[in-house]
Amino acid sequence: MGKPKLQIIVLFQNLGEKQAYYARSPAPPLSGALVAGLTPPTVEVELLHEMVRPIDYNTDADFIALSFMDFCAPHAFEVAERFRKIGKIVVAGGKYPSTFPKEVIPHMDSVVIGEAETVWGQVVEDMVKGKLKKVYEAPFAPPLDNIPPPRYDLVEPDFTVPVVTEATRGCPYKCSFCQLTIKSVPFRCRPIKDVIHDLTAISQLPFYKRKMAMLYDNNLGGDMGYAKELLKEIAKLKLWGLGTQFSFDCLHDDEFIDLLAKAHCGMAFIGLE
Incomplete structure (x- = not known):
């Protein structure tokens, strides 16, 4: 059986x-x-x-x-x-x-x-x-360490970019129009090594699908020091393209923008808060 x-x-x-x-x-x-x-x-x-x-x-x-x-x-x-x-x-x-x-x-x-x-x-x-x-x-706002990688091997081949993950959860801002404020949780960061583990748990994918990734964070720049260190590590992966999301104020940080470029970020959803 x-x-x-x-x-x-x-x-x-x-x-x-x-x-x-x-x-x-x-x-x-x-x-x-x-x-x-x-x-x-x-x-x-x-x-x-x-x-x-x-x-x-x-x-x-x-x-x-x-x-x-x-x-x-x-x-x-x-x-x-x-x-x-x-x-x-x-x-x-x-x-x-x-x-x-x-x-x-x-x-x-x-x-x-x-x-x-x-x-x-x-x-x-x-x-x-x-x-x-x-x-x-579930307990409220549990720690985000030791989360296993997503099962990219189960994602339908219709998707060009099956490698999706998140580095943070929540957002430090409390914008009145945002659904995150309905039942808000504190902003938290995953260990950088865990995020990189997700982005490299890709052996079962075709080569070209290993070279692009999306970070589905609500606001990657919620902790700017963390975001910069993460982007430095992602740059080492030599992806062809990275997508992410962050709030408009992050654009004032030139170093952050430079690190996005080095990580080959080609798409960003920007919140105009």
Whole structure:
């Protein structure tokens, strides 16, 4: 008898749109590959990004893990209902379930609240044993050290840039319009060696896909000293291209800009706070 199977689905549809413009990204979201990397070997893991392929309700997976943001919560509830009707166990996590768990709990078998690293292994163990709890709540703002690399090998080949990770979480600013302020957490930095480990855990990828990466930080420049040291290490990797995100004020730091160039940063989302 083989292992039970877990399918991680990152939802990305909204109000019936079949191919929303924001689904044309060359890189996947981080959540699915990250959770796959956290998953213990007691289950077989499959990763599906709705950005590039439709949900298969005939999957042979025993368990379904849904990751979604607020804009597709109604869609997530419909997906969960369809899977549960055919006997699948459905777990939800992500920004929206963590921020508004009372809205999500009635639609799922289980909901993970908060950052998954410290609780996901227990969730999977309980699923396999048939002892799944209705709610798992992670500790608030846990340390970010020793997080395993995302499972880039499970990312669909449709994505040109499968190497995605994050160096920091949160943001030191409290802008009124930002979703981070709804349930804010402190700004934290990962050990630089762990970030570099993520960016080099790429042996199973084609060569050209090893040479580009995205840092999905909310604000890479939240700790400028840390950001500069990180960029110095990334420059040693000789990537063809790097993408990241930071706040507008970072542009006042000439050394930071020079280090972005040396790290071959070719794309940046800039917050005009």
